[in-house]
Amino acid sequence: MEAAAELRNLHPPSSSSTSTEVIHVFWHEGMLKHYTGNGVFDSGMDPGFLDVLEKHPENSDRIRNMVSILKRGPISPMISWHTGRPALIPELLSFHTQEYINELVEADRKGGKPICAGTFLNPGSWDSALLAAGTTLSAMKYIIDGHGNLSYALVRPPGHHAQPNQADGYCFLNNAGLAVHLALSSGYKKVAVIDIDVHYGNGTAEGFYGSDKVLTISLHMNHGSWGPSHPQNGTVDELGKEKGFGYNLNVPLPNGTGDKGYDYAMRNLVAPAIKKFEPDMMVLVVGQDSSAFDPNGRQCLTMDGYRNIGQTARGLANKHTGGRLLIVQEGGYHVTYSAYCLHALLEGVLKVPVSLLADPIAYYPEDETFSVKVVESIKGYHLNCVPFLREA
Numbered sequence: 109m110e111a112a113a114e115l116r117n118l119h120p121p122s123s124s125s126t127s128t129e130v131i132h133v134f135w136h137e138g139m140l141k142h143y144t145g146n147g148v149f150d151s152g153m154d155p156g157f158l159d160v161l162e163k164h165p166e167n168s169d170r171i172r173n174m175v176s177i178l179k180r181g182p183i184s185p186m187i188s189w190h191t192g193r194p195a196l197i198p199e200l201l202s203f204h205t206q207e208y209i210n211e212l213v214e215a216d217r218k219g220g221k222p223i224c225a226g227t228f229l230n231p232g233s234w235d236s237a238l239l240a241a242g243t244t245l246s247a248m249k250y251i252i253d254g255h256g257n258l259s260y261a262l263v264r265p266p267g268h269h270a271q272p273n274q275a276d277g278y279c280f281l282n283n284a285g286l287a288v289h290l291a292l293s294s295g296y297k298k299v300a301v302i303d304i305d306v307h308y309g310n311g312t313a314e315g316f317y318g319s320d321k322v323l324t325i326s327l328h329m330n331h332g333s334w335g336p337s338h339p340q341n342g343t344v345d346e347l348g349k350e351k352g353f354g355y356n357l358n359v360p361l362p363n364g365t366g367d368k369g370y371d372y373a374m375r376n377l378v379a380p381a382i383k384k385f386e387p388d389m390m391v392l393v394v395g396q397d398s399s400a401f402d403p404n405g406r407q408c409l410t411m412d413g414y415r416n417i418g419q420t421a422r423g424l425a426n427k428h429t430g431g432r433l434l435i436v437q438e439g440g441y442h443v444t445y446s447a448y449c450l451h452a453l454l455e456g457v458l459k460v461p462v463s464l465l466a467d468p469i470a471y472y473p474e475d476e477t478f479s480v481k482v483v484e485s486i487k488g489y490h491l492n493c494v495p496f497l498r499e500a
């Protein structure tokens with residue numbers, strides 16, 4: 109009984125756990141209008157022999173819970189809400205090609221269609237995608253204009269698989285990539301992107317593959333290529349090209365890596381790389397699909413793991429970018445636990461000293477021995493191949 113009571117316990121903020129800081133959350137309810145359908149998981153298909161079909165994993169419920177936990181959860185006093193806006197077509201061309209945007213506009217005009225596996229542009233989807241992109245740009249602009257240091261773009265459809273000329277993995281427009289371009293065109297010299305969604309941030313990597321101004325680091329499940337829309341493998345040897353060589357660091361982690369393994373990777377691999385790169389802007393690309401209970405991932409993070417990642421990212425921003433940190437929402441498909449993990453991550457970013465919300469699902473056993481070995485081996489490979497990591 110006692111343990112169950114503790115699990116349900118919402119610790120009220122006490123004087124020792126309150127923070128005077130706020131996170132500026134950018135959101136627009138129009139993004140709920142992107143309807144992805146029902147079927148067998150993300151296929152959109154009804155096989156005819158199931159009585160109950162499920163919602164596509166990237167559905168509006170997951171985001172509704174993320175909004176409501178920030179509005180009514182214990183972190184709510186530390187949230188400042190801002191209304192997002194749609195992106196303008198010319199704004200999309202910093203990252204995407206005109207031809208690709210024309211294709212999406214045309215698909216929307218004709219009533220929508222499946223764009224690639226699991227990725228459906230239905231009536232309302234394009235408007236939502238424009239809102240996700242514009243809302244992320246607004247969140248970045250808020251930091252650029254000096255109104256605040258911590259912004260979170262709570263957006264869907266997600267973006268980090270969207271490549272300059274290719275939709276992929278539920279993503280149409282690369283929200284984070286567009287924000288990075290906005291920072292660069294506003295005078296920032298170097299932007300670091302840390303992507304902890306369980307999947308490889310292939311779209312963002314592709315968009316900056318030839319750039320030494322943007323360091324993209326992706327921690328992901330070792331899932332490899334998944335077809336024509338996602339030709340990248342996410343392996344350690346995909347390091348960038350030309351002057352961007354060495355500025356894409358892939359960290360494919362073994363299945364089941366968990367809280368300790370992620371913490372080890374953040375502190376021992378990500379942090380030293382950020383230190384060497386010396387960014388003046390940082391973007392944390394977040395997916396709660398790295399959680400222990402996500403239908404789309406196998407990485408076993410719990411709320412503690414997300415809290416640690418938020419803390420480490422914030423520490424890095426404080427040290428290197430004057431505290432400037434944009435957080436961008438990507439995947440995360442367990443309708444309840446994704447919201448809890450988001451709450452924990454933002455607590456970490458705010459450096460809340462005592463957890464405000466107990467984990468309703470963990471405990472999850474973890475042995476980090478293997479993942480630590482893998483992280484060390486990846487780090488060794490990067491040090492061998494990447495000149496800027498060896499600079500004094």
Ligand SMILES: [Zn+2]
Nearest residue numbers: 305307395439
């Ligand atoms: Zn994902």
